[in-house]
Each structure stands twice: as structure tokens, then as C-alpha cells.
Amino acid sequence: MSLWDELGRIGATLNQIGFDFGKYRISIYTGLTLLAVIAAMIVVARLGTKLSRRFFSRIGRLDPGQRVLGEKLVSIGIWVLVLLIGIDILGIDLTALAVFSGALGLAVGFGLQKTFGNLIAGIILLMDRSIKPGDVIAVNDGVSNTVGQVKKIGLRAVSVTTRDKKEYLIPNENLMINQVENWSYSSREVRVRVPITVALDTDLDLAERLMLQASREAARVLASPAPAAWITEFTGLGAAFEIRIWINDPEEGLANVRSDVLKRCWRLFAENGITLPNANARQVELRNLDELADTIDAMRKR
Secondary structure, three states: OOHHHHHHHHHHHHHHOEEEEOOEEEEHHHHHHHHHHHHHHHHHHHHHHHHHHHHHHOOOOOOHHHHHHHHHHHHHHHHHHHHHHHHHHHOOOHHHHHHHHHHHHHHHHHOOHHHHHHHHHHHHHHHHOOOOOOOEEEEEOOOOEEEEEEEEEOOOEEEEEOOOOOEEEEEHHHHHHOEEEEOOOOOOOEEEEEEEEEOOOOOHHHHHHHHHHHHHHOOOOOOOOOOEEEEEEEOOOOEEEEEEEEEOOHHHOOHHHHHHHHHHHHHHHHHHOOOOOOHHHHHHHHHHHHHHHHHHHHHHHO
16 A cells, blocks of 8 residues: 555545535644644745845845835735635635624724725825934934834834833834934935033133034044034023034934043143133022122111
8 A cells, every 4th residue: 555545544444434514524623734834824924025035135126114014915816815825725615604794893893993094104105215223313203202223124013222222112103193203215425412601701603613623523423414513592601502513313312422522622722711600609609699699787776
């Protein structure tokens, strides 16, 4: 007896252990067949998805957003095709599902509304290329402001990694309805503001030149557009400046480049005799004024 004959005999024996449901036979054999077909469908679909991802990664003329969009569309097509082939192999009559079409549509409409909304939103984001892997975005949901780099755009959510190495999974639909700042949409250049205040008796022209020198010496600051330093106001503490610099790597963070510029300003100020406001001196001055007022009141009472 050949191997095929033996397998056929085993299959016939397993098919006898079961019962009939209408025109369908439910048995151990059909159950094993169903599991085998589902397992094969998953393996084939994942293999096809992996091959499509490898294929699109080799197309250099496509930007990251176009590659992800192509991968997602091909993946959806592969899963639909594999599902239809699996149904055909199992011999399932799709017309038998017509009775359940109303209930299925109702379930999709209510239970899977958010899922399909995120799916469509993700495809739209990839098609209009407003958000791509590698972009630095700031998402404001009305409660908090999340700033990070887009690592992956999935069918349900976008993965955003912050400078704290925290990974946020933001639903695609949220990016469609909330305000989103894309710092690298049309250009990767981002302007950073660095506030600094000097004492009122300072040579303001010299202080401005030193601020620009410190900005130009910072590693991440761009030479073009050139740094600028502007006086924004005069306060009780001193003259308030705002240094405006440009960077093209916002994913590396903003606080560190501000710190770099401020430390260089501190060193240059110390070398050139530029002083910063002394809040303690102002407090002493106010305290002396209070004492003077008390003395005047005492003299009047006499």
C-alpha cells in the first residue's frame, strides 16, 4: 500500500468521526483541514508581505512615504487574494453568507468603525505624503503636546519616538483631526529661540556680537540662514535678548542646542566683562526702600 493510499484511509477514518450540518460534514478531518489551510494562508500571506517589503526597499526613486504606501496596498491585496483562495480550497459557498450580511454590516459599522477609520486615515496620510517615516512632528490633542520622530506608519497607528526614548502609538485618525506640526514636511530647517538677559549697564553692541559668535561656534547651528540676536524688551532686571538660530536635525533635540549656545555665551561674557542681571541686588534695593519708608513714617509721627 502506497503512502497516498494510507493517507486516504486515515482521512476517511477521521471523516467518519463527526456529524452532518445541512449539506456540510463537520468532522475531525474537516477541522484538521481547516487548521492546515488557515496556517498555510498565514504563512503564504506573511511571506508575500515580506517579499513585497524587500522589493519596495530596493526601489531608490521612491521616498519613504511612497514605499510604505506601496507596501501597505500590496499587503492588503495579498491578504485578500490568499483569503479568497483559502475559501475556494475549503469549498465554502459564499452565497451561504448572504443571510448574515446584514448582521456583518452592522458589526462592521459599529464595532469596527474606529478600525476602518484608522485604516483609511493611514492610507490618506501616505497618499498625500503629509507625514513620512523620519519626519519630526508635534501632535497637540488639546491636553498634551507630543514631539518626536515618526518611526513607522502602520495600518492602525503611527509610531512616534520622543527624545526620552518613549514610543507613542498615535491612532491615524488622531493625526487627521488634531493639529499636527511637521517640522520636516517641506524643509528640515527649524528655527530655535534662545532667550538671554544682560544687565542694563552692559555694552549692548558688544553683547550682541558675542551672542552671534557663540551661535556660530555651536556645532549644530547652521551658517545659513545666519544666526540673529534681537533686543525684545527692557525689564527691571536688564535688557532681554532673543537669539534665533537654525538647525536641520530637529530629531536630535532642541534643549541641548540651546544649552550649547548659552554655555558659549557665558564663557564669552566672562572673558569680555559682560555681566548678567543680579536679582539679589534688586531685592536688597527694594528692602532698603522699605526701610527708608519706615524711617519717614516714624519721623512724621514725631
